[in-house]
Amino acid sequence: MTTRWLTPEEQRAWRAYLAATHLLEDAIDRQLQQDAGMPHLYYSILANLSESPERRLRMTDLAERSKITRSRLTYAVARLEKDGLVRREDCRWDKRGSVAALTDEGMAVLERTAPGHVETVRGLLFDRLSPEQVAQLEEIFTGVARGLQGEDPGCPSGDVPWLRRSAPTPGSAPDPPCS
Amino acid sequence: MTTRWLTPEEQRAWRAYLAATHLLEDAIDRQLQQDAGMPHLYYSILANLSESPERRLRMTDLAERSKITRSRLTYAVARLEKDGLVRREDCRWDKRGSVAALTDEGMAVLERTAPGHVETVRGLLFDRLSPEQVAQLEEIFTGVARGLQGEDPGCPSGDVPWLRRSAPTPGSAPDPPCS
DNA sequence: ACGACTTGGTTCAAGTTTGAAACAAAACTA
DNA sequence: TAGTTTTGTTTCAAACTTGAACCAAGTCGT
Structure with missing residues (x-):
């Protein structure tokens, strides 16, 4: 299978995406x-807890929501x-499990620092986007996230090789490495 | 200044963005x-070098292009x-400076692994995007990157506080912490 | 029950990242 | 030109991340 390199448009999009996400x-x-x-x-972890019932979550659930190991x-x-x-x-209920609970102090830190954080996110990202772009952003990344998560309606069939450490795709490559 | 929280649309977009970028x-x-x-x-660093004249770059330039310290x-x-x-x-020319040069072996590794990498990026991202979405992606992040980089035509005036470690914005926050 | 598998979580060593401090070589400046 | 500032880069210690290995505690099939 001869490699399908990125088109010029895709390359530009990819580079812009990489640069922006890094900087952001x-x-x-x-x-x-x-x-x-x-x-x-760490802030997101606190935020996640703050939004959960009882402000507590089992480790595995918290890990899943935070998208980390x-x-x-x-x-x-x-x-x-x-x-x-x-x-x-x-x-x-489960003697193996342990839950993380947000303390009052943790909640206080969150409340104290949330405004500054939102202001940053806004200033760096949302204040530069039109409402349409916000919608596009959501649309695009919701799809991407779904694809990267478990099941994916729309893809061939529950068989996404990149999530299972694919073997290297061979082929000669005198073309741009796409960074 | 009372905090401008994210709108529901912005929240959804932000969460989707965070989840997707993490997973990706x-x-x-x-x-x-x-x-x-x-x-x-590390791969990007090699890729950057491979695209530079003589396949070499001064450390500072390389750092800048790679968006890292x-x-x-x-x-x-x-x-x-x-x-x-x-x-x-x-x-x-400059006895302080040092340059990094891609070796033949480095180039070989790049050529050998580029196809698999592109295939991954494609499978996880671009194959799910319509041409319009690719364009939107570029548009959005080009703007964001520009804002995060040095000069920013369009912003108040060369005075982006978030790039200079802003002092915390005070204000009470019983609202969502935006993660 | 019993052993075999799965699940929830932690631990360990090795690798990576961070920011501040340290240096040395330019580039100004009086 | 000596003195000061800036620029290019590395170094150091502390923090963080990774993946594999490990230890329970559940669950399942018989």
Whole structure:
């Protein structure tokens, strides 16, 4: 199968996407590190908890919502617990499980820092987008996320090789590597 | 200044964006780690070099194009050099400077792994987008990237606080933290 | 019940990233 | 030209991430 390289339009889109997401994440990370003393991911974890019933979630659920591995979450929660923003509790129904609960202090940090965070996101992203673009953004990434998640209605058939460490696709490549 | 929270549309777009970018980066990282033995960033560095005249670039330029800090690049290049994919040279005009040059082996790795990489990007992203969406993607992120980069024609006036570690924006927040 | 598999979570070592501090070589400046 | 500032890059310690290995505690089939 001869490689289907990206078209010029796709290349431009891909490069713009890569550059922007990099810069955006960096900027948000710096802002939150500054104002909340934690990286974006940790902030999202707190935010996720704050929106859950009882402000608590089992580790696996929290990991899933945050789109990160369990391992990574374990570390993150350990840090947040050390800072007193989260408390670990045992799951009553399942003795294996443990749940992370947002503490009052954690909630306070969230409330104190949320405005600055939203302002940043707005200033860097949404204030530059027209309502149509916001809709396009949602449309595009909802689809992409669905494709990357488990089941995907619309793709050949529950067989997405990239999620199962595909074997390298051979073929000669004197063309642009697409970065 | 009372916080301008995200509208429901913006929230949906933001969440979809966050989820998708996370999953996408992870998937690409795994694919490249598998097939090329390096994370996406390192691959991009090689790709960047391969497209530069003489297949070499000064550290600062390379860092800028890759949208990463000099510090991070130093480490990355050290690793790539250890693997024999990149060679460090002294800059002849500026004794402070050093340049990174892609070795033949590095180029070979790139050529060998590019097809698989493109196939992944395509399968996870572009194959799900209509030509219009590709155009929208480019439009949106080109603007965002421009805003995050240095000068920004269209913004108030060379004074983007988020790039200079803004002081926390105060204000009470019983509203959603926007994750 | 019993053993075999699955699930929920943590741990460990190795690799990566970060920001600040350190340096050295330019480039100004008086 | 000496002194100061800027620029290019590395270094260091601390924080974070990764994937594989591990340990329970459930679940299932018989």
